[in-house]
Amino acid sequence: MGWFKRLKDGIQTATKFKKEAPDGLWNKCKSCSELTTIKELKENLYICPKCDYHVRIGSHDYFDIIFDGKYKLLFEDIVSKDILGFSDVKTYENRLEAAFIKTGLKDSISVAHGKCGRKDFVIAAMDFSFIGGSMGSVVGEKIARAIDYCIENRYPFMIIAKSGGARMMESAFSLMQMAKTSVKLAQLSRNKLPYFSFMTDPTTGGVTASYAMLGDINFAEPKALIGFAGPRVIKETIKRDLPEGFQTSEFLLDHGFLDFIVHRKELKERLETVLSIFNTDDQMEEVA
């Protein structure tokens, strides 16, 4: 298995990953068709300078933004395995291999520890580019280990969700990750450590119906698609068109499921503020 060896080598050398953000010199905005150079877009945190559209970015981009580029990746040696011998039009093995090569990532979630402001912080962030950000055993295991790590060190925890839902190729194993992550978050909660759920475009299916909705604070990027069932399925079920803005961040805020929406440029500052208010035991601020 060539890709497996490459994966192993990848661990030993520097972590090479490709950003989910677009390559090439120019980017055409999906929302307003404005042309922007990639350089300009990147400097603007992948937000369209004209219409504020938030381009989908990857886990490492968020780590860069929040941790100022200084962070340690955790649990990178955990990778997916074809438990069921699953095969549809492609085999799961082939899908995995293609995803490894395309993204340079180990799975649809990466965990990093760094400092946000003065506070130690652990983030598990998802990548849509890896099989649609689907949740399989690896996602559950990395979240579980990240939570253990947070409990051990008394760090606050955040998950950045970006997922089409469950990974069908792991069938019931994938389903049980909803239970596994929720059970672990309950443990984190009993340990009185804060958990923030940050939803980005898109957050749907089993991911929404487990850890994404369980934050002590739930928030999202502007105009992200967030829901349980996908819009296409709902449309087919109710046999009429969906109202404008249905299942967007703004819709969820209005219906009481989000605490706030945060612009990508204000993300770091907002997190610093929130983290400075939540005191975890060993990081009590000095009383004046």
Added chain:
Amino acid sequence: MVFLEFEKPLEKLYEQLDKIKQVGEEGDIDVSDKIKELENKIKSETKEIYSNLNGWQKVQLSRHPERPYTLYYIESICKKFVELHGDRYFKDDKAIVGGIGKINGQSVVILGHQKGVNTKLRQYRNFGMANPEGYRKALRLMKLAERFNYPVVCLIDTPGAYPGLEAEERGQAEAIAKNLFEMAQLKVPILCYVIGEGASGGALGIGVGDKVFMFENTWYSVISPESCSSILWRSWDHKEKAAEALKLTADDMLGFGLIDEIIKEPLGGAHNDPEKMAKTLRLHIKNELGALMELTPDQRIENRLVKYSNMGEFTRITETAKTEEKQKKESK
């Protein structure tokens, strides 16, 4: 009687049996030997068919129109039962039913998905597809159980949580997530039984417990075979293949260590002898609760944490990890 496709050979035998019985009633001919012979043949044929069912056939059986549903079991196994309604926020969901009852002398909260038994009631029950208020009603009842130290029994039978517009507005995802989170740390014992269809988050929303069991002819999966077919094969025609690929039978689930035990059904499925099925369930609940009630709430919660933390299969790609795993195994 309703015969599924793979039961066609049985349909013919039953037809023959009916004819012979009729002949016996009309004339003076003694047909008792012939009847006995046919009945034996039906029995052996049923055994033969039912011992070799594939994934898709089990899915069909789990949806058999004559299969007993939650309320049948509740009425059969509870000496007393009072149905409780409503989530106290929005409305009463008819797709999830529940209440307080007594089983084997023990007060319990028992709840589950409910499908309708005829065309009109199927609509009324929304085909067993719950809205957020159904999950919230279930949680309300579980919290009631916790307050009075009664165990909880959950019966799972749903083609999925309802994918509707209002369901999204009222937070279908939040309702399910909250249940997973709360069931993880409920202080009283929770027993979960998949009695029919176990489809995705809609099933899991009342499916986290100390023990999870599946009836023999049921299925549990992240997605229905039909939806899986439409997404991965981009057509509805590959549901049989999808059912195989998803490895969704009780045998598969037990093999993966994702459930605790398979509950045997009467020959020919639960609908062939509902009374016997209900009795099996009642006795099973009695045995399981006995053992679970002896543990402290903290022990049960800790056990649940370990149980669900162990669910998942993955590879570790560094040598150190491999030695670590090895050491872990040896120290066990």
